[in-house]
Amino acid sequence: MNDPTNNSRAIRSWLGHGALAACVLSSLALAGDKSWLIKAHKIHTAAGDTIEDGFLQVTDGRITAVAGVSMGGGGDMLEVAAVTPGLIDLSVRIDLGFDSVEQSTETPASLDVENGIDLWDPRFERELKSGVTTVVVSPPDRAVIGGWSLALKTGGPPTLEKRRVAPRVALRAAIGDEPSDGNRPAFGQPDSFYNRRPTTRMGVEWVLRKSFYDALAARKDAALATDETRAFEEVLAGKAPLFIAASTTQDIRTACFLQREFKLPRLIIDAAAEAWKDPQMVVQSGAAVVLPPFSFGGRGGVDGAFHAWNTAALLHERGLTIALSGHNSIERGDRLAVQPGLAMHGGLPFDAALAAVTINPARMAGIDGRVGSIATGKDADLVLWDGRPFEPSSRIVGVLLDGELIVDPRTQK
Amino acid sequence: MQTTPSHFFARSVLATSFALLTGGLALGADKLVIEAGRVITRAGHEIKDGVIVIENGRITKVGKQGEVDKPWDATVIGGPSFVAFPGFVEAQTSRGLDRPNENIDVAPFLDIRDSIDPINFAYEDYLRHGVTTLNVQQGGNCVIGGRGMIVRPVGMTVDEMAVRPDYALKLSASPKTGKSAATQSMALRRAFDELKKRLEKQVQDKKDGKARDKREAMFQGRELEGEKAKGRAMDGKGWRVDGLELVPRGELDEKDLQLLELVEGKRDAFVWCAAAMDVRKALDLAKQNGFLERTTLVLAGDCWKAADVVAASGRPAILVPPMLHVELDPLTGKEVETSVPKAFAEKGVKFAIASEGFGPTTPSQQVLWYQAALAVGQGLPRDKAIAAITTVPAEILGLADRVGSLEAGKDGNVLLLDGEPLSIRTHVEFVIIEGKTAYDRSKDIRAKHLLEGQEPRGTSPAGVDGASDAKPGSKQDALKKDEAAEKKAAEEQRKADEKKHYESSEERG
Numbered sequence: 001m002n003d004p005t006n007n008s009r010a011i012r013s014w015l016g017h018g019a020l021a022a023c024v025l026s027s028l029a030l031a032g033d034k035s036w037l038i039k040a041h042k043i044h045t046a047a048g049d050t051i052e053d054g055f056l057q058v059t060d061g062r063i064t065a066v067a068g069v070s071m072g073g074g075g076d077m078l079e080v081a082a083v084t085p086g087l088i089d090l091s092v093r094i095d096l097g098f099d100s101v102e103q104s105t106e107t108p109a110s111l112d113v114e115n116g117i118d119l120w121d122p123r124f125e126r127e128l129k130s131g132v133t134t135v136v137v138s139p140p141d142r143a144v145i146g147g148w149s150l151a152l153k154t155g156g157p158p159t160l161e162k163r164r165v166a167p168r169v170a171l172r173a174a175i176g177d178e179p180s181d182g183n184r185p186a187f188g189q190p191d192s193f194y195n196r197r198p199t200t201r202m203g204v205e206w207v208l209r210k211s212f213y214d215a216l217a218a219r220k221d222a223a224l225a226t227d228e229t230r231a232f233e234e235v236l237a238g239k240a241p242l243f244i245a246a247s248t249t250q251d252i253r254t255a256c257f258l259q260r261e262f263k264l265p266r267l268i269i270d271a272a273a274e275a276w277k278d279p280q281m282v283v284q285s286g287a288a289v290v291l292p293p294f295s296f297g298g299r300g301g302v303d304g305a306f307h308a309w310n311t312a313a314l315l316h317e318r319g320l321t322i323a324l325s326g327h328n329s330i331e332r333g334d335r336l337a338v339q340p341g342l343a344m345h346g347g348l349p350f351d352a353a354l355a356a357v358t359i360n361p362a363r364m365a366g367i368d369g370r371v372g373s374i375a376t377g378k379d380a381d382l383v384l385w386d387g388r389p390f391e392p393s394s395r396i397v398g399v400l401l402d403g404e405l406i407v408d409p410r411t412q413k
Numbered sequence: 414m415q416t417t418p419s420h421f422f423a424r425s426v427l428a429t430s431f432a433l434l435t436g437g438l439a440l441g442a443d444k445l446v447i448e449a450g451r452v453i454t455r456a457g458h459e460i461k462d463g464v465i466v467i468e469n470g471r472i473t474k475v476g477k478q479g480e481v482d483k484p485w486d487a488t489v490i491g492g493p494s495f496v497a498f499p500g501f502v503e504a505q506t507s508r509g510l511d512r513p514n515e516n517i518d519v520a521p522f523l524d525i526r527d528s529i530d531p532i533n534f535a536y537e538d539y540l541r542h543g544v545t546t547l548n549v550q551q552g553g554n555c556v557i558g559g560r561g562m563i564v565r566p567v568g569m570t571v572d573e574m575a576v577r578p579d580y581a582l583k584l585s586a587s588p589k590t591g592k593s594a595a596t597q598s599m600a601l602r603r604a605f606d607e608l609k610k611r612l613e614k615q616v617q618d619k620k621d622g623k624a625r626d627k628r629e630a631m632f633q634g635r636e637l638e639g640e641k642a643k644g645r646a647m648d649g650k651g652w653r654v655d656g657l658e659l660v661p662r663g664e665l666d667e668k669d670l671q672l673l674e675l676v677e678g679k680r681d682a683f684v685w686c687a688a689a690m691d692v693r694k695a696l697d698l699a700k701q702n703g704f705l706e707r708t709t710l711v712l713a714g715d716c717w718k719a720a721d722v723v724a725a726s727g728r729p730a731i732l733v734p735p736m737l738h739v740e741l742d743p744l745t746g747k748e749v750e751t752s753v754p755k756a757f758a759e760k761g762v763k764f765a766i767a768s769e770g771f772g773p774t775t776p777s778q779q780v781l782w783y784q785a786a787l788a789v790g791q792g793l794p795r796d797k798a799i800a801a802i803t804t805v806p807a808e809i810l811g812l813a814d815r816v817g818s819l820e821a822g823k824d825g826n827v828l829l830l831d832g833e834p835l836s837i838r839t840h841v842e843f844v845i846i847e848g849k850t851a852y853d854r855s856k857d858i859r860a861k862h863l864l865e866g867q868e869p870r871g872t873s874p875a876g877v878d879g880a881s882d883a884k885p886g887s888k889q890d891a892l893k894k895d896e897a898a899e900k901k902a903a904e905e906q907r908k909a910d911e912k913k914h915y916e917s918s919e920e921r922g
Binding site: 330395 | 538542734735736737739741746747748750775777778779780783784786787789790791792795798835836837838840862863864865866
């Protein structure tokens with residue numbers, strides 16, 4: 001291990017690139033009214049088919065035609081090896097850290113994360129340039145309920161109105177060690193009421209169940225209704241999914257038990273590293289699953305969860321809807337664009353791997369009307385590759401967001 | 414010390430896996446024929462339907478099927494579905510050590526052989542990912558560190574692992590913990606200044622007829638016979654101490670002896686640079702003290718800014734992950750990304766890629782071929798990326814005639830892959846080290862655990878519970894319970910297999 005104290009110097013600033021960054025900034029400010037004709041050896045649509053030697057027409061920010069022959073429309077021509085839809089990360093984890101954790105209550109279910117994110121955060125651009133065009137941002141898992149997650153584009157004009165794909169796509173919850181971890185005092189027992197609750201896994205589960213019971217009680221007696229019970233009611237009624245972070249088998253089991261107890265129509269389990277240990281349980285709960293980044297050693301997940309390489313393949317074979325995530329890694333080898341490749345290393349077929357970063361997460365977040373596949377009328381969010389997509393040795397040579405060329409394949413030599 | 418059940422089972426699994434991994438090594442025949450649909454002998458050179466003949470650990474023939482005479486009594490492995498590839502070479506790592514960094518600033522008297530832990534997971538991992546030769550050096554958190562060693566990742570003892578013991582010295586041009594750039598530079602300069610002064614004093618003492626150093630050497634039990642009893646004139650490119658031939662080499666202490674070898678250009682040096690500003694310091698130090706020609710720079714991502722300086726020096730480099738350098742622009746607050754291998758390739762620097770990361774290690778680091786694949790994805794030509802984990806590190810380590818490519822006369826270090834090298838869909842199926850099967854994926858229980866979610870036998874919760882219930886001393890009971898647990902596991906396995914069979918027949922139906 002090399003000296004970690006030198007690390008701060010590794011991200012030490014470098015002046016010469018100011019001009020480049022300014023170029024990116026100005027290109028973002030342009031309106032997406034340009035037309036593009038994209039020719040690709042393979043167009044992976046994620047809508048069920050792959051078009052060989054096909055063409056794609058982009059006009060006014062939308063995909064206007066997809067065909068096996070040139071449609072002869074206007075616009076500059078871009079020629080690449082492969083095209084996929086813009087990637088979607090449901091678990092991108094770009095937040096303000098503790099500034100995004102509400103401390104006044106454990107269940108701030110009426111809060112919206114959109115009031116606690118920074119659209120100028122450079123990490124959004126990191127995602128965009130590495131092919132991720134839509135993300136779901138959730139509050140950090142330091143409270144049992146974090147608040148409402150938000151789906152937004154990673155680029156474009158920096159206003160919520162322009163970037164938001166959909167508000168309140170899911171109610172974020174967390175089980176496991178993280179929500180209670182920070183609640184214990186630095187030393188001694190958590191035996192004073194000045195400590196925040198809960199302090200154990202049991203307590204976390206209790207807080208969750210109590211919230212649902214309160215919402216059920218409010219159904220019978222309107223006088224008991226609060227903003228919070230109304231938020232939980234949306235989840236109970238299936239208007240929004242519960243998006244729950246659970247990594248180890250025991251926590252995934254807790255999530256499945258909650259689903260069964262309250263008959264939650266829509267459950268998404270995030271960071272479900274150990275879903276491979278009891279996939280039947282997850283199947284029965286009807287949950288969709290978001291897998292954390294793969295690790296060559298298996299370990300390293302939240303709560304020491306062990307993430308087997310065939311997890312994605314195993315869950316896919318059993319008919320579960322899965323999505324992959326990159327957790328906003330700074331390391332290119334761990335970003336979302338290579339996660340489908342790593343899942344393929346563990347046996348997942350290409351089409352399923354493609355779906356797991358495009359149409360599946362779009363459906364889970366209920367935004368598949370706009371993004372998640374290459375189809376006429378959808379947002380022109382596209383990733384252009386110089387080789388087989390998702391290989392670590394392939395390059396993302398082009399990114400389009402709402403029809404605007406963010407990374408230009410003509411300058412990527 | 415009491416062994417907890419979980420430890421016990423972990424150990425038994427470890428022992429089993431090593432028996433599997435190393436068993437082949439002990440039983441292998443002297444002659445091995447490897448057949449493969451493709452034999453990639455080095456970057457850009459490929460034989461369709463190729464054959465490799467290995468005799469007594471060395472490759473004797475490489476060629477096309479039908480054109481190469483195969484010994485009749487050789488063991489044959491491989492087949493048309495395999496791709497044969499040279500074993501990967503790790504140019505530098507400090508994984509698999511007890512503790513990779515020594516607190517003493519200047520410690521060239523230390524030898525890494527005392528820190529290498531042969532049954533550390535790291536070596537098993539290296540094998541699993543196709544690394545057959547690796548240079549183990551101490552970490553970069555030093556001023557002048559201990560001597561490294563080149564090893565193969567097989568063997569239960571350091572001696573079995575050794576390819577080249579007593580190898581290079583590790584130095585750091587970047588501040589170790591607790592030092593600033595200034596104090597680090599001072600410590601480096603002082604190490605050589607003091608060496609020079611001590612040598613001069615020893616020469617003067619000899620001229621004055623003092624026998625203090627001889628008495629000290631004898632007191633420490635050092636031999637003063639043969640070569641060690643002779644003095645030799647100093648042979649340094651940077652500086653020299655006249656009259657050193659008066660001092661028997663055996664009278665120099667361990668620290669001075671290693672540093673003197675460095676100054677005399679008789680030992681390789683690996684110099685760690687965490688930032689671009691350290692590169693010049695590393696090169697100056699090496700030049701002033703005469704070991705520039707034996708120096709390899711070990712570079713973190715930031716050093717791409719000094720690619721010109723490295724290129725001008727003509728010295729090879731080792732690039733450590735991350736391959737993509739990311740930093741914040743101070744004016745715009747935006748992230749700027751630079752492909753490190755591409756930046757060095759464009760300047761014509763000869764470099765190897767290593768797998769041990771700098772800073773917080775991320776999950777994908779530590780796998781050599783994956784880092785090379787990432788480099789390709791960042792614009793490095795494929796042949797250069799392959800060379801950076803085969804032939805270039807072999808050259809850097811002075812083993813170009815032994816490892817890094819598949820040619821007659823070289824060590825029989827061969828990988829059998831199930832697909833295109835550097836592809837994410839490819840797995841290492843077999844690793845042959847010096848003509849012997851060192852790794853067979855079908856027998857790798859930990860890969861099964863990792864890749865297939867299949868927990869190794871004996872580590873299931875049932876097994877652990879069975880053992881923990883046993884009273885101390887009641888070995889018989891524990892055995893029975895183990896048997897019961899094993900039976901139960903076998904029964905479960907049978908049920909699972911049946912179910913699998915049922916499911917697959919359903920698919921067929």
